[in-house]
Amino acid sequence: MDFDLSESQNMLLDTAKKFLEKEAKGLARQVEKTDAGYSPELWQKIAELGWIGLVFPEQYGGIEGTFQDLVLLVEEMGKAVFPGPFTTTAISGLSILDHGNSSQKDAFIPALTDGELIISPALIKPDPLMNESIVHDQASMKNGKYLLSGTRLFVPFGHVAGRFIYEADTDKGKTLFLIDAGNPGIRCLPLDSIAGDKPCEVVLEGVEVSEEDIIGTPGKAEKIIKQINTRGALLESAYICGMLEQVLKMTVEYANEREQFGDKIGALQCIQHQCADMATDTDQVKFLTYEAAWKLSKGLPADKEVSMAKSWASDASRRVCLLGVKIHGGTGVMEEHDMQIYFRKAKAEELAFGDGDFHREIVATQLGL
Amino acid sequence: MDFSFSAEEEKFKQEVQELFISEEELSKAAKKEWNTGLGFGPNCWKILQKIGERGWLCPTWPKEYGGLGLSYMYRYIVVEQMHHFVDIYTTVGAGMAGPIILSHGTDEQKNKYLPPIARGEVEFVLGYTEPQAGSDLAALSIKAEDKGDYYLINGSKLFNTRAHYSQYHWLGARTAVIKPKYKGISLFIVDLKNTPGITISPIWSVGGTRTNEIFYDNVKIPKDSLVGEANRGFYYILEALDYERISTVAGLERDFKELVEYVKEKRKAGDPIIRQKLGGLAAEIESARLFALKVAWMLDNGRVPNYEAAMLKMKVAETEQNLVNTAMQIFGPYGQVQKGCRWAQFDGQFERFYRDSLENLITRGTSEIMRNIIAQRGLGMPRR
Known part of the structure; x- marks a missing residue:
């Protein structure tokens, strides 16, 4: 049993935190008004950092990380609501790596890891x-x-x-x-x-x-599509996990500063208990996601675990962000504040690659029902 | 990151399972006894002693006191299997009193109490709650006066559940009237079988579990009943809560599995509402299991799981509630029928669990107190 990250994972996340802190603050709010919807300039930068190639072999310009590394990186991106086609390009590339022929791999994966080619399912x-x-x-x-x-x-x-x-x-x-x-x-x-x-x-x-x-x-598309959807669902869970961690952090900071009736609202038990529920929900998403990622990285069957993670993540995403908005009060609905972005994004992520109901149904099937 | 047991841990888990399987009749009888709500009967004591004689009841303790000097993950494994096979997680001696004796008791106390606890021969009843001291434990008022060569105890305790079959009372009592209140509490071990002046009177819970009120009327206890230093009791209690919140969902996993099999058997597996509920429960139970593993892992790595332990306690209790409620909903009106009636499903087991599951929301710190801990210790929100 080990709940710690490896040294290389810590290094990766350290770089990611610093980079996202410096480059991605407020980015989501800016780029949603542009036609591209993401920053091509930062896309090039993350390619140079090796992020797009994270899980690909060196011969294709990758750095041979594990799927678990990818999950952790996506979690960091979620914290910053980093916009762009990162997860979908990664899972598309992985399906070429796993099922494509050598000329397809040579033609597309290096272009993908270089940041030149975006592939979308x-x-x-x-x-x-x-x-x-x-x-x-x-x-x-x-x-x-x-x-x-x-x-x-x-x-x-x-x-x-x-x-x-x-x-x-x-x-x-x-x-x-x-x-x-x-x-x-x-x-x-x-x-x-x-x-x-x-x-x-x-x-x-x-x-x-x-x-x-x-x-x-x-004639054999279904298996590959299922794999794309499984990986997609897990990466969405990781992204949601990061978002919720950030929402919790923002909300606690706000509650610990905001004064009403002559006291910090964070000292009120009604606020504390809501924050405790947000923290619990978030940790549930986190460990279900990590366990599923560990299984996928080991090549173990993980359909049930991935669906448990995404079903919890989908609903927690809505619950936690709603509480976040409520605790922020009027501030939480202001367009110029980040809280509302997380709230909107939470709904999109909830629906992507199957919502809670969809994945609970898969879990039920996996239980033999 | 790794979510599997090591090869040695896996082997140990099998050994523990094998004990319960080879003692199947006894395990079943003990579980049945425990689920009457009356506490430990002869079969419970017998199975505890079988676990104890192998050193498994307190595997983290040093060998000289009946342990095996193993890591917390081994304790987790034992607790998980006990939960699965007999529904009894642990004893108060092994889980709460023992660890405090081990870290703060005198050598005499350690030699006297720890080996029989580890062997599963004695039990302690937790003596914290009083009528006016529930969540606010520091408000306890039962008085322990230092009379020179003995302590004189006067007052009462409430919901001291294991009193009617335990040998010892693990008593929190007031030794100083002081502010803040928590600085005047001390811990004592009281011999319930050989001390005059103690009255134990039963209280029955909605879940059919016997708990007790305990009255102390001018009870004299020897000076060496004090554990650790006087007036430090509250600190010891908190410390033990942090370190001994090993918990599992093994019993829930077992009941859940039975429920899934039931749904298949009764041909209700196609019902989309039932599928949704069971799919959701599976995820919830698994997340609680991961919380439990994380706490055990933290203890092994010298980290204090203060808010993690609270989150685990709250989540396990609330998941249990959700599980029994889901079972009741699946049964529909049949769910209300009690044990013994021919219309009862699972012989009314979930009807009783539904009532009994309330207890875990309250005992060892209510879910609301757990939320305070998560917010204040885990998230750094202000204390008032």
């Missing part, structure tokens, strides 16, 4: 009951090439992605493609959303894709 199909899609799914063959049409929603940072991971139902079954986002048949529309973090609608119309862009075996 475009895997969520529209629910026909919610709204009618303009372009429906189609996959056909023409002159040995695939012609793909379809609509995908909530594609993270789709507007700045160089490649999409896209699943289509071909004659061989569900097949995963790595599609060039620059293809003239692709339209990408960032959607205005609660956290201002640019989930996109991506529309493919007669996009020509060659067999070389298939990831893994044709």
Whole structure:
């Protein structure tokens, strides 16, 4: 049993804390008003720090860290609500590393770790009951090439992605493609959303894709997609964990300074008990996330643990941020204060890669129900 | 980071499990006895002695006092298995009184009390709470007057649960009327079987558990009953609370598993509401288990789990409440039916647990006191 971090993990986090403190303060509020929705300049800097390549082999420009290292780094990013396509690019890259062929790895992973290439999973199909899609799914063959049409929603940072991971139902079954986002048949529309973090609608119309862009075996997309979603859910949990730690810190600081009725509100038990509940919720997210990360890093089955982590994280994310806002009083709803960003972001993270209900259902299945 | 037991710990865990499995009949009888709410019966004593004779009741203690000189993780492992097989976590002797005797008692006290505690032969009843001193323990008022060659005790105690079968009272009493109040409290060991003037009278809880009121009427106890220094008792109590909050969710995991099997058997596994509840509970129980492991790990690494222990205590109690409540909800109206009735599910076990689970929200510090500790010690919020 060991709840401590390794020396190299401590070094990584030390650098991350300093960097984010210096570079990312107030960043989330600034960039959500820009078209990019993140800072390309800082993206280059974190590439130079080796963060984007953290979990990739040296031969592709990575530094060969573990998935657990990645989880810890994402937790730090969560504290700063660091905006950008970091987690989704990392898990996309990992799926190429695990399932791509050598020429795909050579072509895309070094570009990714260098910070030049953003890859985004475009895997969520529209629910026909919610709204009618303009372009429906189609996959056909023409002159040995695939012609793909379809609509995908909530594609993270789709507007700045160089490649999409896209699943289509071909004659061989569900097949995963790595599609060039620059293809003239692709339209990408960032959607205005609660956290201002640019989930996109991506529309493919007669996009020509060659067999070389298939990831893994044709017809075997489901396993890879499941892996992407599992990793995504865990990294979201880590990001939420960081956010909640920061919200708790901000809230306690505020309560210990703010005076009403001639005393610090932090001396009131009603406030203290809410903060204690925030701390407990946050620690639950933290250890469930760490345990799942440890299992994934060891290559052990972790579906149940990941879903326990994300189910708790999703609901805690909402609970803790709501208490944070309430304790901040009017200050918590001011646009110029960070608290409201965490509150909005908490909802987006709650929904990303499955909300609490979704993951509790997975846990139930894992229990044999 | 590593969430697994070492190979040695894993081997030890198996040995402990094997004891309970080889003593299956006895374990079951002890669990049944304990769950009557009457406390330790003959089978409880027997299984405690089987655990004790192997040095497992107090594995962290030195060998000379009946321990094995092992780390806290071994104690965690024993407590986990005890919780799983017999529902009794530990004894007050092994968990609360013993550690204070070990660090503050005289050599005579250590030699007299520690070996029988470690062997599972004696039990102590915790003597802290009084009618006017619950969460505010420092307000306790039972009087211990130094009369030169003895102490004279007058006053009463409330909710001293294990009194009717314990040999000793672990008594917190006032030796000085002083402000702040906590600076006038001392700890004593009182021989309940051989001391005149003590009356133990039963109180029954909503959960069917017997607890007690204890009255001291001009009770004389020897001078060497005092543990450590006079008026330092409150410090010892707090210290022991920090260091002995080893707890587990093994009993909850066992009941949860039975509940899951029940849901499958009764073909309710397809009900989305039940699936949601059980999925959520699994995560909650697992998070509490990780809190417990963290506290044991901190103790082994010389770190004081002051707010972590409070968080663990609160979480385990509240998770237990959630578990029994969920079971009751799954049973619907059948949940209310008591033991012995043919419509009772699990022979009414959860109906009783539902009532009995209230106790853990209160005893050893209420959830609200735990929240104070988390906020003040853990988060640095002001104390008033």
